Amino acid sequence: MTDVARLAGVSHQTVSRVLNGHPNVREQTRNRVRAAISELGYRPNRAAKALVTGRSQVLGVVAQNSTLYGPASLLVAFENAAAEAGFTVSVGNVSVLDRHSIGRAVEQHLDQRVAGIVVIAPVASANEALDHLPADVPLVTIDGDPARPAALVTVDQAAGARDATKFLLDAGHSTVWHVSGPSDWFDAIGRIEGWRAALTEAGAEIPPVMAADWTAASGYRAGQMLARMPDVTAVFAANDHLALGILRAMSERGRRVPEDVSVVGFDDVPEAAYFIPPLTTIRPDFEAVARTTLGMLLGQIESGSSTSTRHTIAPELVVRDSVASPGQR
Amino acid sequence: MTDVARLAGVSHQTVSRVLNGHPNVREQTRNRVRAAISELGYRPNRAAKALVTGRSQVLGVVAQNSTLYGPASLLVAFENAAAEAGFTVSVGNVSVLDRHSIGRAVEQHLDQRVAGIVVIAPVASANEALDHLPADVPLVTIDGDPARPAALVTVDQAAGARDATKFLLDAGHSTVWHVSGPSDWFDAIGRIEGWRAALTEAGAEIPPVMAADWTAASGYRAGQMLARMPDVTAVFAANDHLALGILRAMSERGRRVPEDVSVVGFDDVPEAAYFIPPLTTIRPDFEAVARTTLGMLLGQIESGSSTSTRHTIAPELVVRDSVASPGQR
DNA sequence: CCGGCACATGTTATCGATCACATCGCCGAA
DNA sequence: TTCGGCGATGTGATCGATAACATGTGCCGG
Secondary structure, three states, X not given: OHHHHHHHOOOHHHHHHHHOOOOOOOHHHHHHHHHHHHHHOXXXXXXXXXXXXXXXXXXXXXXXXXXXXXXXXXXXXXXXXXXXXXXXXXXXXXXXXXXXXXXXHHHHHHHOOOOEEEEEOOEOOHHHHHHOOOOOOOEEEEOOOOOOOOOEEEEOHHHHHHHHHHHHHHXXXXXXXXXXXXXXXXXXXXXXXXXHHHHHHHOOOOOOOEEOOOOHHHHHHHHHHHHOOOOOOEEEEOOHHHHHHHHHHHHHOOOOOOOOOEEEXXXXXXXXXXXXXXXXXXXXXXXXXHHHHHHHHHHHHHHOOOOOOEEEEOOEEEOOOOOOOHHHO | OHHHHHHHOOOHHHHHHHHOOOOOOOHHHHHHHHHHXXXXXXXXXXXHHHHHHOOOOEXXXXXXXXXXXXXXXXXXXXXXXXXXXXXXXEEEEEOOOOHHHHHHHHHHHHHOOOOEEEEEOOEOOHHHHHHOOOOOOOEEEEOOOOOOOOOEEEEOHHHHHHHHHHHHHHOOOOOOEEEEOOOOEHHHHHHHHHHHHHHHHHOOOOOOOEEOOOOHHHHXXXXXXXXXXXXXXXXXXXXXXXXXXXHHHHHHOOOOOOOOXXXXXXXXXXXXXXXXXOOEEEEOOHHHHHHHHHHHXXXXXXXXXXXXXXXXXXXXXXXXXXXXXXXXX
């Protein structure tokens, strides 16, 4: 920096001003400094800046140890958005979302003096950890507890589930069964609510919820039960992997999809279009979630105050071939 | 740090020595300092350390903008391994692996004064970028060009492909068709080589390679062609998504898997066990790749010299239900 | 014609660690 | 006895940026 200052014939402070877009610098001086910077190929030392300001240009993300399509897409989208805004993202994976793990991951980020933190906290057990976090660090939660008063961005699970269920009802099914995600996930809870609401509105009978986890294996098990109940004609699966397991169970028991049973999933994983049959599903807009999250986080960083705004991103129904009218039986 | 020093009755330098495990500190002093640290809840400022040493406790990863199962698993495994070693990982996603993009991502990391960089560089176009990188920064490549003299960790694509092909030949198939990945990917090239080697060894006829990309869509297109050739009884797909597309194409044309056609994939994505039928595939050990990579990187960081060792991780065949003898026709 | 204020710029202290070197005992060999 | 050397510890400089304050210039209004 001193070299740049010397070459431009100014003081290091003026260089700093140019770098930070300070207004009170003469146009001509600014240009000279800029020229010197590019001539020397100067790049500011972020560590020094972080040391004096107490904040680095890094955003921390705490996510569950997961290679699932949803979280991975979210992460990539967030990284891209952050990079555009000049921030680096450092990821802290945890295997379980309990208080201890989250606390540790967050501390690790605070050590690094991150400018802000994003916690992808889809389960209730994360709540306690979040309540005990220092309040002065900008923090946004994704898919967290709707009941917590905190900055939150979330996919509108209920709306998606409603759309899916309605789509099946509109096709003529008298009711729709639901294979749900784990009951401690807010995502799963929201999808159950939406499904139930759609049935209630239509005056349809509400079958018992079939609880599963998010894996194809548990979808397969649920599917085996559903397949042997002849009056089941429509199933809404809480995600695409569950749906895949259900498709396989149906196929094994000779129940054709969609002729005998209609299935709708959630997530729109890239392979969904190549399931047998291609799966009708709900596509959440991960990029919108990422952009919104980043916006809120930067807002908090700039203003220095933590808001508790919340944003909900509506997902979209993607129609493929796994739904038909029951009349076609 | 000064506070800790005062409380322990020593100088800040001694505190620093304790922190960095310097040998020449009396046991008793060390304990006093440790006690003071935990009493005050002191956490060292990483920015200050990075400023003076010129390196941060951060490792940079440059990966292709991808939510694919393989890269995502690799990333998670690497993050976990790095966290255990006290390092944070900052990810720079790029959408294309060309010289410009990689260069930019790497520069961004160098700005941050990362201690080392990992580049996941599965395509030839990445080579040029890597050649122009500063030589003094520790760097390990994953899935890079086997011909480049550089630190490299890679899954043994050829061995996996051979195992897969042999398994099909051993089941009694006279030859095995191959649907490959994009020809500029080293992974795809290695898999083609392994497949061809197995056929040559067995003295089997070598059918033309069907080129595709990694998507289920392109697998489906290739599958449509394969399905209308009655003499095709065995297919080795370069990854599980391709295999999924092939399965669907076969199913549409009424060719049963595995009775009429046997299929083997590569990657062992979590859903593979729930395809119709469950897919026999090759499972790469991403965790081993991640651990090995981290080990090499830390080695370079400590020694200060860049090696050009290379490690190859052998994958494993996972047998499920998508392969049968052609005699069962 | 002068005080004062806004703007442009420079000077010095500061963040929190490590590094290089200085100091102080103490022990053992000449 | 003396001195070299080593182990334990302290002192001051340093990394590269920003913050706070100081300085110098030109313009405006009274």
